Amino acid sequence: MISLDNFQKTVQRPMVPYVETLTGGLVPGELVVMRGLVPEDSERFQVDFQSGSSTKPRADVAFHFNPRFKRSGCIVCNTLQNEKWGYEEITYEMPFEKGKPFEIVFMVLHDKFQVSVNGKHLLLYKHRIKLEKVDTLGIYGNVEISMIGFVSNKSLQGSQPSLLGTTKKNTGNEELPDSSQFVLPYFARLHSSLEPGRTIVIKGEVKEKAQSFAINLKPSDSKDIALHLNPRMKEKAFVRNSYLSSGWGEEEKHITHFPFSPGMYFELIILCKAHQYNVAINGMHTLEYKHRFKQLNKINVVEISGDIDLLDVRSW
The missing domain is CATH 2.60.120.200 (Jelly Rolls)
Known part of the structure; x- marks a missing residue:
């Protein structure tokens, strides 16, 4: 579990649906951490990293992370651009259990999001929309969130x-790039x-x-x-x-x-x-x-x- 000391900012017990501006956007090296619980009657919930919060027309979603609990369950990831969904990337490993608490860590990297749940690596999702366009976080569906935490790039890099x-494995005396x-x-x-x-x-x-x-x-x-x-x-x-x-x-x-x-x-x-x-x-x-x-x-x-x-x- 990521220690509370590392968080630059936390949001306690937000109401779902939750839509909030990400001040300063997202920068490679940042973490967005969510702790919560999946209710027994939940069929699905989603976390969306969005461009804005408009509903008509619907804002682009750079990264749609959507656990679905019907049958054996799966996690659907996708991108919404110009109100059209792209191709789904589906993960059949299901780390969420109804009635059980969870911790999701979204690690922001320059070319992808990396997601782990309860300390275990789950999936990678390559950016289809430029990272600088992401300025809003949305959480929807049947889920209880106890905390959202943000860990900045600086505290990770040290x-x-x-x-x-x-x-250096070179033969001449030339200065090599970093x-x-x-x-x-x-x-x-x-x-x-x-x-x-x-x-x-x-x-x-x-x-x-x-x-x-x-x-x-x-x-x-x-x-x-x-x-x-x-x-x-x-x-x-x-x-x-x-x-x-x-x-x-x-x-x-x-x-x-x-x-x-x-x-x-x-x-x-x-x-x-x-x-x-x-x-x-x-x-x-x-x-x-x-x-x-x-x-x-x-x-x-x-x-x-x-x-x-x-x-x-x-x-x-």
Whole structure:
């Protein structure tokens, strides 16, 4: 659950139908969070990110998110332009249950919306209308909303500097454009070793046809790997391990749900504690990993490889 401390603005117990202007519109990196309950007799409800609030003619809807509960249920997503609906994108996974509370997180990205419900990734919806045209939020249908919260771009991005000391994979001395420092395989030295209290944040996007990717934290003076994180898409396995004294240890795989999905944006946070690493993905605590490599003051390298587009790496 996203902590209340992160919200820039909240709306408590709004009446549905709810139509309200989004001051300043929507900006990539923002989150819109909704908590509520699906009544027992609900057949459907919808959340619409709109251009204006006109009803005649009806305002364009950039993103129509519409859970329907008849039969086994589905979620219909669509766009309304010039009073005409486009093609429906239907998701048959149904995370909402009648009579049960829910938390929906709409993450706004430059090319799509990314939606998770109750901490689990649900779907992606590519923009069909320019994001800058979205200025209104509408909630309709049979649903009870207890809170709407807005998390700004700034609190997500953090003000910590990107990692320096990146080894660039180029041959000449030419200055490379900024994004090139995140070419894979990626290698960077930490400004200071990964001791308790330190944090690493890795931001990226899983490729559409991804098989796996890996993140390694290691010392620079040996081949040991203190922490190996290895999500594997086909198996839906999130493998954790350490490579010590020229051999891999026992894999840890247990996880309540696999947090990655093709095309999805993620912010993976590794927090080093005295006895373990804590790993969170998109604000949700995902796993712990007990230290097997005990010389924490020697861990000073981050390596990232595999089927992702790497967007940022930060450490503090």
